[in-house]
Amino acid sequence: MQDFADWLFLCNFANDMELSNSHRPKIAIIDPNTPAALGLKFMLQDVVPVMEAYTFGSFTELMANSPELYYHYFVALNVLMSNHTFFAERRNKTIVLTPSPTAESQPAGFHCLCTNLPERQFVKSLLALEQSAHAEGR
Secondary structure, three states, rough: OHHHHHHHHHHHHHHHOOOHHHHHOOOEEEOOOOOHHHHHHHHHHHOOOOOOOEEEOHHHHHHHHOOHHHHHEEHHHHHHOHEEEHHHOOHEEEEEEEEEOOOOOOOOEEEEOOOOOOOOHHHHHHHHHHHHHHOOOO
16 A cells, blocks of 8 residues: 555656546545635645546545545545544545644544645645655655
């Protein structure tokens, strides 16, 4: 199983290559907040244009759309808590969207991103997560 750092490495490497849509990594965003999910989708496509992002308003919707096809899952905290077993089994593929950067608001053992940040700071956090994962050799 590949993890978040491997995926971003692939995206960075492939950014200069022309990939067909069938070879682009697929990312699932699972968040009942539609505007937030769409905003994240467009931000991710801007930062990592070689991937395809799909939004799902619920875990049920994700499960109806071949969840095994997705390279990573960006998941709202409430969705993670309601479906912990599924995401725990895919811990290295899961990035939890949290409302606060404090350790108390972040589930242990998961990659986390605070969503209540200005756009530039959020993008920096996303890139820092990628860089820290590379530094650890994951």
